Amino acid sequence: MLTSIEGRTAIVTGGTKGIGRGIARVLARQGANVVLVSRTAGDGPEAVAEMEGVGGKAIHVAADVTDLAALEGVVAEAEATYGGLDILCANAGIFPQLKIVDMSPDDWDHVLQTNLKSSFLSVKAALPAFQKRGRGRVVLTSSITGPITGFPGWTHYGASKAGQLGFLKTAAMELSRYGVTINAVMPGNILTEGLEGLGQGYLDTMAASIPLKRLGDVEDIGNAALFFISDEAGYITGQTIVVDGGQTLPESLEAIAEI
Numbered sequence: 001m002l003t004s005i006e007g008r009t010a011i012v013t014g015g016t017k018g019i020g021r022g023i024a025r026v027l028a029r030q031g032a033n034v035v036l037v038s039r040t041a042g043d044g045p046e047a048v049a050e051m052e053g054v055g056g057k058a059i060h061v062a063a064d065v066t067d068l069a070a071l072e073g074v075v076a077e078a079e080a081t082y083g084g085l086d087i088l089c090a091n092a093g094i095f096p097q098l099k100i101v102d103m104s105p106d107d108w109d110h111v112l113q114t115n116l117k118s119s120f121l122s123v124k125a126a127l128p129a130f131q132k133r134g135r136g137r138v139v140l141t142s143s144i145t146g147p148i149t150g151f152p153g154w155t156h157y158g159a160s161k162a163g164q165l166g167f168l169k170t171a172a173m174e175l176s177r178y179g180v181t182i183n184a185v186m187p188g189n190i191l192t193e194g195l196e197g198l199g200q201g202y203l204d205t206m207a208a209s210i211p212l213k214r215l216g217d218v219e220d221i222g223n224a225a226l227f228f229i230s231d232e233a234g235y236i237t238g239q240t241i242v243v244d245g246g247q248t249l250p251e252s253l254e255a256i257a258e259i
């Protein structure tokens with residue numbers, strides 16, 4: 001049993017859908033105040049209602065994670081509404097599939113900015129609020145794709161997700177003087193709106209290649225994030241946890257067939 005995070009305030013980028021919404025729901029269920037961030041306001045009211053329905057308080061703020069001023073506005077909104085900031089879950093990300101032959105420099109930059117630069121910008125925006133508190137928790141959503149595995153069409157994505165882990169190591173050292181820890185969750189294939197966009201064939205073959213024989217649930221990632229956020233994880237920083245149902249374990253198709 002982890003010490004309660006009731007009344008603590010968390011920003012969750014990409015919190016209106018998929019993994020971000022799962023993280024936010026796990027935190028809201030513990031009584032946290034969650035600030036859901038996405039570019040479009042459309043999903044906001046429904047996501048806010050869901051968080052309130054499980055016992056948390058919630059607001060939605062529309063912002064693009066590639067825009068530092070917009071992220072500073074999110075932090076200001078969190079402080080104005082809930083009196084401070086305790087937790088940042090830098091989760092928003094995109095995964096368009098494009099092979100190198102078809103990829104333009106702009107395609108590359110768009111993914112790197114949305115997935116990697118946003119980690120830096122989100123932490124930079126949150127840091128003054130953490131300094132006021134004298135403590136803080138950051139959880140990045142990275143991936144197995146890039147740091148551990150590869151998949152055709154995701155060179156830019158893999159680079160962005162591996163890059164987040166490079167950022168993590170030095171950020172952990174720099175943030176330690178403010179009482180802030182930063183860690184990363186590395187999801188395998190988690191059933192989200194974004195993943196569903198890759199088609200049923202992708203979902204079926206992926207599930208068959210996972211030892212636990214199912215895609216992950218968004219709350220599988222939320223529970224891992226909750227551990228990093230907890231008081232009990234206070235001596236852990238700069239670290240990662242793979243949450244993939246064993247997907248990165250098999251050496252071959254034969255190894256999967258043996259299960």
Ligand code: NAP
Pocket residue numbers: 013014015016017018019020037038039040041063064065066091092093094095114115141142143144186187188189190191192193194195
């Ligand atoms: P998703 O279902 O497509 O949801 C993405 C969320 O991010 C939405 O709320 C979206 O809202 C928001 N978002 C996207 N671009 C944004 C931007 N520029 N500024 C602000 N918000 C933005 O995606 P997901 O599958 O949950 O993935 C979430 C994270 O998990 C990503 O970092 C992804 O790389 C990582 N991940 C996912 C999987 C998986 O299997 N699903 C596996 C490994 C890692 P708007 O579009 O309204 O802005």
